[in-house]
Every structure is written in structure tokens, then in C-alpha cells.
Amino acid sequence: MSPQDFQTVVVVGNGMVGYKFCEKLLAKTKAFRVVVFGEEPRHAYDRVHLSEYFNGKSADDLSMSHLGWYREHNIDLHLGDPIMEINRTEKTIHSQKGVSLAYDYLVLATGSSAFVPDIPGVEKDGVFVYRTIEDLDLIQHYAKAARVGAVLGGGLLGLEAAKALIDLGMEETHVIEFAPRLMPRQIDSAGSAMLQSKLESLGLHVHLNKSTSSIAGGDTIKGLAFADDTSLEVDILVISAGIRPRDELAKLAGLETGTRGGIVVNEQMQTSDASIFAIGECALYDGMIYGLVAPGYEMAEVVAAQLCAGQRAFTGYDMSTKLKLIGVDVASFGDPFVTEPDSRSIVFEDSHKGIYKRINISNDGKYLLGGVLIGDADAYNLLLQTVNNNIVLPPNPEDLILGARGGEASAGAGVASLPDEALICSCEAVSKGDICSAVTDLSVMNVEGMKKCNKAGTGCGGCVPLVKDLINETLKANGTYIKNVVCEHFDYARQELFDLVKMHNIRTYDDTLDQLGKGDGCETCKPVVASILASLWNDVIVKQHTIQDSNDRYLANIQKGGSYSVVPRIPGGEITPDKLIVIGQVAKKYGLYTKITGGQRIDLFGAHLNDLPDIWEELIDAGFESGHAYGKALRTVKSCVGSTWCRFGLHDSVSFAIEVEERYRGIRAPHKIKGGVSGCVRECAEAQSKDFGIIATEKGWNLFVGGNGGSKPQHAQLLATDIDKETCVKYLDRYLMFYIKTADSLTRTATWLNKMEGGISYLKNVIINDSLGINAQLEAEMAALVNSYHCEWKEVVDNPELRKQFSHFVNAPKEKDPNVQFDTMREQVKAKEW
Amino acid sequence: MDTIVAAAVEWVFVCTTSDIPQNGGGCVKVGDEQIAVFNFSRRGEWYATQNLCPHKQQMVLSRGMIGSTGDTCEPKVACPFHKKTFSLLSGECLTGDDYELKTYPVKVEGDQVYIGIE
Ligand code: SRM
Ligand SMILES: Cc1cc2nc3c(=O)[nH]c(=O)nc-3n(C[C@H](O)[C@H](O)[C@H](O)COP(=O)(O)OP(=O)(O)OC[C@H]3O[C@@H](n4cnc5c(N)ncnc54)[C@H](O)[C@@H]3O)c2cc1C
Ligand code: SF4
Numbered sequence: 001m002s003p004q005d006f007q008t009v010v011v012v013g014n015g016m017v018g019y020k021f022c023e024k025l026l027a028k029t030k031a032f033r034v035v036v037f038g039e040e041p042r043h044a045y046d047r048v049h050l051s052e053y054f055n056g057k058s059a060d061d062l063s064m065s066h067l068g069w070y071r072e073h074n075i076d077l078h079l080g081d082p083i084m085e086i087n088r089t090e091k092t093i094h095s096q097k098g099v100s101l102a103y104d105y106l107v108l109a110t111g112s113s114a115f116v117p118d119i120p121g122v123e124k125d126g127v128f129v130y131r132t133i134e135d136l137d138l139i140q141h142y143a144k145a146a147r148v149g150a151v152l153g154g155g156l157l158g159l160e161a162a163k164a165l166i167d168l169g170m171e172e173t174h175v176i177e178f179a180p181r182l183m184p185r186q187i188d189s190a191g192s193a194m195l196q197s198k199l200e201s202l203g204l205h206v207h208l209n210k211s212t213s214s215i216a217g218g219d220t221i222k223g224l225a226f227a228d229d230t231s232l233e234v235d236i237l238v239i240s241a242g243i244r245p246r247d248e249l250a251k252l253a254g255l256e257t258g259t260r261g262g263i264v265v266n267e268q269m270q271t272s273d274a275s276i277f278a279i280g281e282c283a284l285y286d287g288m289i290y291g292l293v294a295p296g297y298e299m300a301e302v303v304a305a306q307l308c309a310g311q312r313a314f315t316g317y318d319m320s321t322k323l324k325l326i327g328v329d330v331a332s333f334g335d336p337f338v339t340e341p342d343s344r345s346i347v348f349e350d351s352h353k354g355i356y357k358r359i360n361i362s363n364d365g366k367y368l369l370g371g372v373l374i375g376d377a378d379a380y381n382l383l384l385q386t387v388n389n390n391i392v393l394p395p396n397p398e399d400l401i402l403g404a405r406g407g408e409a410s411a412g413a414g415v416a417s418l419p420d421e422a423l424i425c426s427c428e429a430v431s432k433g434d435i436c437s438a439v440t441d442l443s444v445m446n447v448e449g450m451k452k453c454n455k456a457g458t459g460c461g462g463c464v465p466l467v468k469d470l471i472n473e474t475l476k477a478n479g480t481y482i483k484n485v486v487c488e489h490f491d492y493a494r495q496e497l498f499d500l501v502k503m504h505n506i507r508t509y510d511d512t513l514d515q516l517g518k519g520d521g522c523e524t525c526k527p528v529v530a531s532i533l534a535s536l537w538n539d540v541i542v543k544q545h546t547i548q549d550s551n552d553r554y555l556a557n558i559q560k561g562g563s564y565s566v567v568p569r570i571p572g573g574e575i576t577p578d579k580l581i582v583i584g585q586v587a588k589k590y591g592l593y594t595k596i597t598g599g600q601r602i603d604l605f606g607a608h609l610n611d612l613p614d615i616w617e618e619l620i621d622a623g624f625e626s627g628h629a630y631g632k633a634l635r636t637v638k639s640c641v642g643s644t645w646c647r648f649g650l651h652d653s654v655s656f657a658i659e660v661e662e663r664y665r666g667i668r669a670p671h672k673i674k675g676g677v678s679g680c681v682r683e684c685a686e687a688q689s690k691d692f693g694i695i696a697t698e699k700g701w702n703l704f705v706g707g708n709g710g711s712k713p714q715h716a717q718l719l720a721t722d723i724d725k726e727t728c729v730k731y732l733d734r735y736l737m738f739y740i741k742t743a744d745s746l747t748r749t750a751t752w753l754n755k756m757e758g759g760i761s762y763l764k765n766v767i768i769n770d771s772l773g774i775n776a777q778l779e780a781e782m783a784a785l786v787n788s789y790h791c792e793w794k795e796v797v798d799n800p801e802l803r804k805q806f807s808h809f810v811n812a813p814k815e816k817d818p819n820v821q822f823d824t825m826r827e828q829v830k831a832k833e834w
Numbered sequence: 835m836d837t838i839v840a841a842a843v844e845w846v847f848v849c850t851t852s853d854i855p856q857n858g859g860g861c862v863k864v865g866d867e868q869i870a871v872f873n874f875s876r877r878g879e880w881y882a883t884q885n886l887c888p889h890k891q892q893m894v895l896s897r898g899m900i901g902s903t904g905d906t907c908e909p910k911v912a913c914p915f916h917k918k919t920f921s922l923l924s925g926e927c928l929t930g931d932d933y934e935l936k937t938y939p940v941k942v943e944g945d946q947v948y949i950g951i952e
């Protein structure tokens with residue numbers, strides 16, 4: 001075929017659906033010349049996850065594919081060049097930059113724009129919409145100088161925009177909704193009330209039944225005035241009052257459009273002109289605009305199939321959704337609103353925990369019609385599948401919303417009951433059968449593999465838990481047992497090894513290897529076993545020094561050049577002038593570099609191995625002890641100054657931080673553990689970025705868990721509210737011990753919690769409600785560790801045999817390593833470059 | 835342990851067996867040279883290599899953890915800095931880099947440890 005024989009498909013719009021259309025068409029055929037025009041300056045990106053742009057994702061991270069992809073597929077891509085005119089008689093299009101082109105088929109994927117109501121003052125500076133990366137750039141820039149933010153519209157996108165404003169650091173964020181409830185299209189009034197109270201407890205101000213009459217201010221926005229004569233001062237406003245299909249081009253070309261907007265299409269996605277199609281948010285099918293990405297992808301599939309002479313029709317689409325709004329799960333599926341006499345509803349409400357669940361059931365009790373889940377939407381995927389596949393309900397349908405907690409068996413049985421045709425990933429149209437056969441026939445073992453294999457889970461991501469369940473169930477059914485073994489020498493996961501070592505009362509690495517392993521061990525399993533032994537028995541670790549990781553072996557962190565660092569514990573960051581002086585004197589005497597660390601204490605760098613015991617002897621004499629900066633152990637509990645000095649302090653955060661640091665000092669864990677205690681919500685101790693964080697409230701303390709700094713920072717999640725100190729310590733005991741016993745090695749609490757099935761709700765159930773019945777044991781095990789605390793450096797300093805281990809040359813113990821050398825910088829030493 | 839040694843080797847006494855921890859290493863000074871000596875007591879074997887890690891020129895291999903790998907249980911040491919591992923038999927880097935350690939023959943007589951220097 002010569003190039004002239006190719007028919008030309010022109011795609012107008014390079015958004016999510018326009019892109020997906022190209023991808024689907026090119027996967028089916030190479031018989032077309034494809035030309036794409038996009039109005040935005042960048043190639044298609046994932047609008048669904050747009051808000052992640054504020055959480056550190058770059059435009060590149062969000063893009064649907066790299067530019068090379070278009071080149072590889074010979075797609076002629078014109079960015080920043082919108083189509084201005086369609087000439088239907090000549091079958092040509094004309095772009096803003098003057099490109100004119102003939103088409104055989106035209107695909108309109110122009111999406112929609114944010115609807116901006118006609119309120120006086122919308123043109124002022126400080127008023128934004130939330131649709132494109134450029135919008136977000138503008139908002140981010142403007143928000144720097146703003147204190148109070150508001151969002152017009154309490155629908156799904158409005159609440160997402162509100163979350164963005166909170167994340168951008170607004171002191172106050174308001175949501176203004178015209179309707180009497182939040183998310184009026186998805187959830188019922190009772191659900192909305194629950195969602196509202198949850199969001200308010202998180203600091204959002206919600207105003208319902210509010211009609212905005214004007215926007216106040218000069219050139220810039222100063223506030224909002226409402227029809228009920230009230231007003232609100234705001235510095236920034238994001239309008240999220242709905243979407244308007246972009247049908248202007250189609251209208252101009254005389255294509256049929258709806259009275260309230262949208263390009264009218266039939267089941268084949270054909271417009272009133274048979275060679276022009278419309279797909280995505282600009283298409284009006286059967287009187288409806290589908291404002292979600294999954295139906296848009298289905299429309300793309302319908303057109304791609306037709307151009308290849310296939311048969312496929314669009315006949316409407318399920319609009320179920322599940323989202324996390326400001327940390328609160330919200331889901332709506334099937335028909336959320338049907339009521340008696342057409343159906344019966346079962347409602348579960350727990351206003352204490354902020355959970356609302358409603359399911360609508362057919363009058364004969366056989367089928368699930370739809371429902372709403374607020375606060376806990378773990379059951380969403382299964383419920384949705386139950387609706388979509390007309391699965392006959394069990395005799396007690398209330399179990400669907402009450403009995404699902406944490407039971408692996410119930411979840412498993414649920415997945416198994418789905419028919420093979422059940423659509424699991426609606427974005428990519430992957431069925432249960434596709435997933436199971438990928439596991440069985442193509443040996444796909446995990447979600448990552450599945451994503452590569454058939455794209456399941458790559459769209460909105462909502463189906464990932466179900467995909468994971470299905471993979472695991474199928475692997476199990478095929479007799480494959482998946483586990484995460486320590487290394488080639490131990491055929492166990494860390495948790496199993498922990499239990500076995502405890503059960504067999506094993507005290508040394510060699511015995512562990514003899515009884516439970518094979519070969520001679522290695523640098524992976526030695527530290528793992530060392531950590532398990534320390535967590536179980538808390539013996540002096542340097543008695544088995546050759547199995548310790550390099551830093552544990554010498555109770556100090558090795559530095560560039562081969563010297564070591566010395567970090568004494570300074571609990572809560574509090575230190576007396578006398579102790580400061582001692583640190584200064586020791587540093588001077590041994591020529592050490594001193595620096596305040598990020599953990600509120602002082603690090604002395606550049607010690608020779610041989611000097612370590614002498615240095616520590618002096619520090620211990622002055623009342624210091626090891627800071628365990630070298631161990632996978634408790635590091636620091638950071639504090640703010642709290643109520644003893646600070647005018648906002650609610651309680652004494654320093655004393656509590658010291659108490660907690662001293663309680664857990666020296667305790668070894670799968671990874672290091674850090675804590676923080678703040679005296680009020682201003683959070684100067686950054687407690688929410690720690691493995692555990694404690695924040696004073698009017699009534700007591702809030703306890704957060706699973707935060708992390710590092711390369712993937714993540715905020716801790718709230719475990720308990722307004723508890724007293726004793727309860728806080730009790731929960732901490734249980735939480736830390738549970739982590740120590742069950743996490744994989746080198747897994748921080750954040751990752752451990754992220755991987756935990758059921759997440760924070762499951763953890764709460766274990767720690768607070770004792771759902772596993774193990775709390776008494778966890779507390780006893782923690783007590784044993786707390787009571788067997790010893791300063792590791794004191795053990796060494798007092799023991800000549802152990803001291804001997806700290807020499808560089810075994811045959812010249814007094815001599816230091818001549819290779820350890822320093823330069824100077826700002827009046828201190830620094831390690832020589834390597 | 836039987837080691838085939840070229841005739842030109844001179845056996846140098848470096849330390850006693852109790853100076854090197856079981857299943858671990860220690861550094862000995864031979865003239866100006868630093869040599870890492872490993873007491874692989876689990877296997878009843880002794881090894882010696884250069885103490886310098888070729889990756890970033892650090893004098894630390896004696897402080898590394900030892901172990902074995904693969905079906906043949908190849909004895910190895912892992913550098914404490916970046917965990918590159920090296921065969922104790924051949925000195926070859928087992929983690930895919932183009933480094934090679936110098937290895938030395940070791941002889942133990944009674945509680946005396948000797949290293950063969952060329
Ligand atoms: C000294 C210090 C930097 C400073 O000069 O301020 C430091 C130094 C090191 N950090 Fe750090 N971190 C220090 C505070 C932090 C903080 C801030 C904090 O604790 O508030 C963080 C982020 C908070 C967190 O951990 O969640 C931090 C996150 C890390 C990580 C990333 C952990 C993660 O979960 O991704 C590593 C790498 C690791 O542990 O695998 C790391 C590893 C290291 C190591 C151990 C790297 C190494 O193996 O040599 C550095 C050792 C230096 C030494 O010999 O002492 N350091 N490190 C800080 C010591 C605090 C202390 O008093 O103990
Ligand atoms: C913040 C946010 C969160 C969302 N969250 C979800 C969610 O959780 N789940 C979900 O399913 N959906 C969500 N959506 C909706 C989803 O993003 C849309 O359904 C989807 O992007 C629609 O794709 P589209 O290609 O039809 O339109 P768009 O992605 O808007 O793409 C249309 C493109 O066409 C361009 N264009 C318009 N006119 C022309 C012209 N004349 N010439 C050339 N180019 C033109 C536009 O500039 C645009 O780039 C969210 C949307 C937003 C804004
Ligand atoms: S951030 Fe990196 S370089 Fe800085 S101390 Fe931590 S580990 Fe070392």
C-alpha cells in the first residue's frame with residue numbers, strides 16, 4: 001500500500017480519551033494515517049490524578065505516554081494548536097496555526113471545560129478553575145499569599161479541589177454548595193451528613209444551601225456574598241460548579257448538539273455526520289454526558305473497533321465511583337438512591353467512627369441494586385461486582401456491610417464467586433477471566449506484572465485490591481504458595497523466622513542457621529537474624545558481632561574514609577549546659593567534627609575505630625548513653641518546647657517525648673523507628689512525619705502512626721483521638737510490638753501499614769479493639785524489652801574483652817589506620833574525598 | 835586445608851587464631867600492607883585477601899560479613915560500605931563489577947596463623 005492509500009483519521013483533542021483512542025486504534029491496525037491536534041501545550045496526561053501534581057508528581061509523571069510513543073507509531077502530533085473550523089462538505093479541518101488537512105474520519109475528543117456560573121466578579125484575580133496543569137500552576141502560585149480559601153461546589157471535583165487548598169497550606173478552607181447536601185449526584189442525605197461531619201472534624205468548613213450572589217473585592221477577590229445576606233472573607237476561590245462539554249467546534253460545523261451542551265451521538269458514537277465521531281466528555285449519548293474516564297475509554301474502543309470494521313456499540317455505562325476525599329472513603333455504586341416501594345434498604349451507621357453504609361436490595365431480597373459507603377469502602381469492589389453481575393445474595397445480605405471486617409476468608413470467597421466475564425478493571429476493560437488466565441497461562445505473579453500484561457489497574461487504580469486478591473486466589477488455587485523469603489539460606493519470611501526462633505528458643509545465629517537454614521549464611525540473613533534475636537531476647541549484640549551489619553558491629557556508623565560517628569542519646573532534644581560542655585570537650589580532645597542532626601541531637605564525626613571505647617567512656621562518665629544511631633532501633637523522639645514555655649502549648653510535650661524515648665530506647669526492630677511529640681496542632685515537632693506521632697489536644701493526645709520522611713514522604717495516620725498518656729503508651733506498646741513481630745526486614749512502619757490489608761482500619765481494630773486477641777501478649781513482650789534495657793556502649797566500655805574488638809590491626813592494637821585521613825573546612829575536620 | 839602454593843611464597847606469622855573472631859575477619863599489618871584475614875570457623879577454613887575494597891578504595895574488608903552463595907557454597911565477603919561481595923577463593927567480584935581482590939594463602943599451625951607472601 002502506498003501512502004496515498006492510507007485513509008486519514010484526524011483526532012481533535014489530546015486529552016485522556018483522545019489519547020486512549022489512538023492507543024486502541026494502533027493496537028488494532030496500522031492501516032490509517034493518524035493526525036492529532038491538541039489545544040493544550042503538552043501531550044495527554046492523566047487528569048484523574050491531577051491533584052497529585054500538588055503532591056510532588058511532575059507533569060512528566062502524569063503523562064499518559066512519552067513523546068517518543070507518538071513518533072514510534074507515526075502519529076502526527078500538533079500540540080498547542082486547536083482546530084478552529086471543520087468544513088464538512090470538503091471534509092477538511094483548519095487549525096489556529098493555519099494547518100489545513102483533509103480527513104476521511106474525524107474524531108472529536110474535545111472533553112469539557114469547567115462550568116463558570118455567571119456571578120458578578122468571577123473575572124477577579126484569585127478566582128480559578130481546576131481542570132488543567134496550567135490551572136494548578138496558577139493556583140499554586142497564588143496560594144502562597146493566601147490564608148483563607150474557598151471552593152464553589154461540593155461535588156466530587158469540588159471536594160478534591162478543597163483538599164488541594166488544604167494541602168497548599170490554607171489556614172481555613174471552605175466549601176460552598178448550593179444543594180442541601182454534598183456530592184448530590186452520588187450520595188444520599190444521610191451519607192452526606194456523615195461525610196460532612198467527617199470533613200469538618202478534619203478542619204474543612206462546609207456551607208450547604210448557599211447561593212453565591214457576588215464576588216467582592218477590587219481587582220482581586222476579597223470575599224463572597226451570599227443570597228441570604230451573609231458573607232465570607234476569602235483570598236482565593238476555586239470554582240468547581242460542574243463541567244460544560246466543549247461542543248463549540250461541533251456547533252459551528254452544524255453538528256447536532258444538546259440543549260444543555262454536548263455533541264449528540266448514537267450507539268456507534270457517530271455524530272449527525274456519519275464520518276465524524278465524538279467520544280469522551282464532549283459526547284452526549286441518550287441525553288447524558290459521562291463525566292468519568294472509564295466510559296470515555298469504552299467510547300474510544302467503540303470507535304476504534306468500528307474503523308476496523310468491527311461491531312461494538314455503546315449502550316450506557318455504570319457510573320459507580322469510589323474515591324478517597326481528604327482521607328475519607330466515599331463510594332457510590334449501582335443505583336444509590338432507589339427507595340421503597342421499589343426496593344428495601346439496609347443501613348449501617350456509626351457516627352463515632354464516621355461510617356455510613358447503605359445497600360439497596362430488590363424486594364424479593366435476591367439482588368443488590370446499589371448503595372453508598374462513607375468512611376469505610378473496603379467492600380466497594382465486591383459490592384459493585386455483585387450488582388453488575390446479578391449475583392444472588394446470601395440469606396443475610398447485611399453481612400455484606402457488617403461482616404466483611406478483616407476476614408480474608410470472606411473476601412476470598414467473594415472473589416471466587418464472580419463469573420469469568422465480571423469486568424474487574426473497567427478503565428481498561430479487563431475481566432476476571434483475563435486476569436486469571438494471565439496468572440495461569442502467563443505466570444503473572446503480582447499486580448506489577450498484571451499491569452504490564454493487560455493494563456489492569458493502570459487507569460483510575462480503583463480495582464487494584466481486587467486484582468491483587470484475584471492473583472493471590474488464583475495462585476493459591478493453582479497450588480503456588482507465594483512468600484517473601486529472607487534469602488537463599490532461609491526459606492522463611494521474616495515473620496515466620498521470628499516465630500520459629502521464638503518457639504525453639506534459639507539464642508544465636510549459628511543455632512538458627514543449623515536448625516532452620518542451610519549453607520553458611522550471608523550479609524542479608526545475618527543482620528535479619530541479629531535483629532530478630534535482639535527483638536526477642538535483647539542480649540548484648542556485640543557478643544555476636546560478626547553477624548551484625550557493619551554499623552551495629554562497631555556500635556557506630558561507618559563514614560566515608562573509614563572513620564566512625566558518635567551519637568549520644570539526647571532524649572526529646574533536651575540537654576543541660578554541662579552536658580553540652582562535655583560534648584564540646586570530648587570533640588576537641590579527639591578531633592571530632594560536630595553537627596546538630598535532623599533528629600535534634602549532636603553527632604560527632606571522624607572517630608578512629610580505636611578511639612571509640614575511650615570516647616564513650618568519657619561520655620558515659622558524664623551521664624550520656626548510646627543513641628543507637630547505628631541500629632535499626634528507636635532513634636529519636638523529637639519534641640517541641642510545649643506548654644512549659646510556649647504560649648500555645650496545651651500539654652508538656654518535652655516531658656512526654658523524654659518519657660517515650662526512654663521507654664523504647666535500644667529496642668530493635670525491622671527498621672529504624674522515629675517518634676515526635678507536639679504540644680499543639682501547630683505541630684512544631686513534625687510528629688506526623690514519624691513512625692509514631694503524638695499531638696496534644698484540649699482533651700488529651702492524638703496518636704498518629706506510620707509516617708515517614710525519606711525518599712517517599714508520607715504523613716502518619718490517626719490511630720486514636722483525645723486519649724490520656726497511659727492509653728497512649730499502651731497503644732504504642734501494642735503498635736510497636738505488632739510491627740516488630742510482623743514486618744518484613746528493612747520495612748519502615750509506613751510501608752508496613754501501606755501493605756497491610758485493611759490498612760489503618762484493620763490496625764485500629766487490632767490495637768484498640770483487640771480483634772486478634774493478642775494485645776496482652778504484645779504488652780508483655782514489650783514490657784520484657786523495656787525491662788531488659790542496657791546501654792550497649794556501657795557494656796563495651798566495662799568489658800576488656802569486648803573493648804579489644806575495637807582495634808584496626810589485630811596484630812598492632814595500639815596503631816590507628818593510617819588510611820583514615822581528613823581535610824579541614826570551616827575550622828573543623830572533614831572526611832577526605834573518595 | 836590444602837592449598838597449592840607457588841614455591842616462591844614466604845610464610846609470615848601474622849596473629850594467633852583467637853585474634854580473629856569466629857566466622858568473621860580481622861585486619862593484620864604485614865610491613866606496610868593491610869591484609870584481611872577471615873576465620874570461616876563454620877567450615878573450618880581460613881582465607882586472606884587485601885583489606886582495601888577496590889570500589890571506593892576503603893580499608894575495610896576485614897570488617898565485612900562473610901558467608902556463602904550458590905549451589906557450590908562459594909565463600910564470600912561483603913564490603914560494609916556498599917555491600918559489594920567478593921569470592922574468598924578467587925577474589926572475583928560476585929556482584930557484577932569488574933573488580934578483583936588479591937588473595938593470599940593461609941596456613942594455621944597450632945594457634946599460629948601464617949600468610950603466604952610472594
Ligand atoms: C546524621 C543525620 C543527618 C544530619 O546530619 O542531620 C543522618 C544521617 C544518616 N542517615 Fe538519615 N540522618 C539523620 C536524620 C534523618 C531524618 C530526619 C529525622 O530523623 O527527623 C530522616 C527522615 C525521617 C525518617 O527517617 O523518616 C532520615 C532519613 C534517612 C533514611 C531514609 C529512611 C526511609 O525510610 O526511607 C536513610 C536510609 C535508610 O535508613 O535506609 C538514612 C540513613 C542515614 C545514614 C545512616 C546513611 C548511612 O548509612 O551512612 C546517615 C548516617 C550518618 C551517621 O553516621 O550518623 N536516613 N535521616 C541525621 C541523624 C539524626 C539522629 O540524630 O539520629
Ligand atoms: C481534578 C479532576 C479529577 C478527576 N477525577 C476523576 C476520577 O477520579 N475518576 C474519573 O473517572 N474521572 C475523573 N475526572 C474526569 C476525567 O478527567 C475526565 O472524564 C477525562 O479527562 C475526560 O477525557 P476527555 O479526553 O474526554 O477530555 P479531556 O481530558 O478534557 O481532554 C480534552 C482535550 O481536548 C482539548 N481540546 C478542546 N477543544 C479542542 C480543539 N478545538 N482543538 C484541539 N484540542 C481541543 C482540550 O484542551 C483537552 O486537552 C477528573 C477530572 C478532574 C479535572
Ligand atoms: S540525606 Fe543522604 S547524605 Fe544526607 S545524611 Fe542522610 S543519607 Fe547522608
Ligand code: FES
Nearest residue numbers: 887889890913916
Ligand atoms: S567501598 Fe566497598 S563496596 Fe563501596
